[in-house]
Amino acid sequence: MRAAIVTQPIDVATLLAEVAALGHGATSLFVGTVRDTHAGRHVTGMEYKAYEAMALHELTAVVAEAEATFPGTQIVCEHRVGELTLGEASVVIAVAHAHRASAFDACRFVIEELKRRVPIWKREHYVDGTRAWIDPTAPAPREAHA
Amino acid sequence: MRAAIVTQPIDVATLLAEVAALGHGATSLFVGTVRDTHAGRHVTGMEYKAYEAMALHELTAVVAEAEATFPGTQIVCEHRVGELTLGEASVVIAVAHAHRASAFDACRFVIEELKRRVPIWKREHYVDGTRAWIDPTAPAPREAHA
Amino acid sequence: MRYRSAMPVRVLLFASYAEALGQDEVAIDTPVHATVADVLAHLRTMPGADRLPPQPLVAINARYARIGDAVHAGDEVAVIPPVAGG
Amino acid sequence: MRYRSAMPVRVLLFASYAEALGQDEVAIDTPVHATVADVLAHLRTMPGADRLPPQPLVAINARYARIGDAVHAGDEVAVIPPVAGG
Numbered sequence: 370m371r372a373a374i375v376t377q378p379i380d381v382a383t384l385l386a387e388v389a390a391l392g393h394g395a396t397s398l399f400v401g402t403v404r405d406t407h408a409g410r411h412v413t414g415m416e417y418k419a420y421e422a423m424a425l426h427e428l429t430a431v432v433a434e435a436e437a438t439f440p441g442t443q444i445v446c447e448h449r450v451g452e453l454t455l456g457e458a459s460v461v462i463a464v465a466h467a468h469r470a471s472a473f474d475a476c477r478f479v480i481e482e483l484k485r486r487v488p489i490w491k492r493e494h495y496v497d498g499t500r501a502w503i504d505p506t507a508p509a510p511r512e513a514h515a
Numbered sequence: 516m517r518a519a520i521v522t523q524p525i526d527v528a529t530l531l532a533e534v535a536a537l538g539h540g541a542t543s544l545f546v547g548t549v550r551d552t553h554a555g556r557h558v559t560g561m562e563y564k565a566y567e568a569m570a571l572h573e574l575t576a577v578v579a580e581a582e583a584t585f586p587g588t589q590i591v592c593e594h595r596v597g598e599l600t601l602g603e604a605s606v607v608i609a610v611a612h613a614h615r616a617s618a619f620d621a622c623r624f625v626i627e628e629l630k631r632r633v634p635i636w637k638r639e640h641y642v643d644g645t646r647a648w649i650d651p652t653a654p655a656p657r658e659a660h661a
Numbered sequence: 662m663r664y665r666s667a668m669p670v671r672v673l674l675f676a677s678y679a680e681a682l683g684q685d686e687v688a689i690d691t692p693v694h695a696t697v698a699d700v701l702a703h704l705r706t707m708p709g710a711d712r713l714p715p716q717p718l719v720a721i722n723a724r725y726a727r728i729g730d731a732v733h734a735g736d737e738v739a740v741i742p743p744v745a746g747g
Numbered sequence: 748m749r750y751r752s753a754m755p756v757r758v759l760l761f762a763s764y765a766e767a768l769g770q771d772e773v774a775i776d777t778p779v780h781a782t783v784a785d786v787l788a789h790l791r792t793m794p795g796a797d798r799l800p801p802q803p804l805v806a807i808n809a810r811y812a813r814i815g816d817a818v819h820a821g822d823e824v825a826v827i828p829p830v831a832g833g
Contacts, residue, residue: 385527391551391601397622398544401833404613405537417832420761420825423809424832448832455537460833467550469747473623476543480615480833488806488825489832490762502763506829547747563746566675566739569723570746594746606747615833626747634720634739635746636676648677652743 370436371445372428374419374489379447379461388443388465395469397476401460403453407493407503414494417450417459423488424448431482435464439475442466446479448489459491516582517591518574520565520635525593525607534589534611541615543622547606549599553639553649560640563596563605569634570594577628581610585621588612592625594635605637668693670700670732673739681712695732697721704740717741754779756786756818759825767798781818783807790826803827 371387381400388396403415432444446462453459462479466472484505492502517533527546534542549561578590592608599605608625612618630651638648667690679685682704689703697719704710718741719726725741732738753776765771768790775789783805790796804827805812811827818824 381531382528385546389548389602394548394550396544396546396548398542398546399615399619400531400542400544401615402535402540402542404540406613418762419832420759420806420809420827423806423825426809456535467552469545469547469626473545473619477619484830484833486811486830487832488761488827488830490828491831492762502766502828503831504763504829505831564676565746566673566720566723566741569720569739572723630744630747632725632744633746634675634741634744636742637745638676648680648742649745650677650743651745 370432370443372425372432373447374421374425374428375447375449376451377449379449379458381458381461384445384447384461384463387445388463390443390465392467393443393465394467395472396463396465397469397472398464399460399462399476399480400458401480402458403455405455410493411496412455412493413496414455415453415459416492416494416500417448417453418490418492419448419450420488421450427487428483431479431487434482435475435478438478439466439471442471442475444475444479446483448483448487450489516578516589518571518578519593520567520571520574521593521595522597523595525595525604527604527607530591530593530607530609533591534609536589536611538613539589539611540613541618542609542611543615543618544610545606545608545622545626546604547626548604549601551601556639557642558601558639559642560601561599561605562638562640562646563594563599564636564638565594565596566634567596573633574629577625577633580628581621581624584624585612585617588617588621590621590625592629594629594633596635666693667691668695668732668734670695670734671737672700672704673737675739676742678713678717678740678742681709682707683709691732696728697726697730697732697738698728700732700738701728701740713740752779753777754781754818754820756781756820757823758786758790759823761825762828764799764803764826764828768793768795777818782814783812783816783818783824784814786818786824787814787826799826
């Protein structure tokens, strides 16, 4: 397993290679990317900020819990921080296992727990030049949060 | 959407790029690979055979049903046939959506339906030189089917 | 029109079924108004056909079909072993 | 040992909370035997602190903590806005 908070673009192929093993028949990969729309507003870019020491600790704990909950999974997760442009990957999770059910379930587990407890925040940049920190617990005016 | 039965190695990056869009915040990718073990036997290689015209029809139908069941998803799926070596990808499914729940669920839908109804068969090659067509409906002696 | 005449049908076999019958394609003649069941009955007279299950999956012209579905001249009937893709 | 003396604590603020108070780090002095609640009470005397919620998430030395947990000299207390990673 490996978890990291990174400042450079995340390379999906590297993560896939990292979890590959001849005993694995199934790999589930999740990529979170910066969208051009949120809650009905046009987004032009995104800034991710982490409480880095704590984020790395929590992310590592999430990945370790996933591997313990789904025995036999091999998991790697990188979350990017800093300024991201539209379409860039903010998070990538790669999970491999002998069988697909555990690979899917562990991948989902990691992204859900990550969003629940890893101290990372994002600030959206809008067309009009304004910026706003996103509060996922606030009711969204037009659509659910990604 | 796109579905294909292919004879060459599947390129994950191509499929990921194909489903990418600025409105998508989540991509779920599934990769099925040839394992070195099945039902307790050591596998050295795998041959995939399709009833090609029907397999393409069914795979296309599965992907279309997934996009209809999870509106807003963009899905690409390639299944490889022919001789594969250990660790090679036999199937890759890429699903993008604004939000992660639909991306994950549609990806899972495609692999489950594919395994249920797309007319593709696989023959395992064993260390002792023997080969056997796999029947997923037969009880496995030592472990569940991947 | 010639009633009672033989009707040519192409039967495709795959994977373990092709292995059982030692071939992956069989040309057979069935009566007109034949169904998939008639095609299977014909197939069961061939050596190795005892290894086919009682109710195999079938397709007509690359679409899943039922055992009672009508088969027409020139149709391609496939006998489909349990699929194992992915 | 000096009882009743002031105890230095570093408070980290992030995202909207840092924006609210206009800074991302505050050095404060609390009484010995202080808890996270005491640290928050001190923070609430500062301009902009009215934009903090009544019960924010908190961490001590980069681990989630509870409002009643003890704070020690040199600790790093973080006030954690709703997280939004992924």
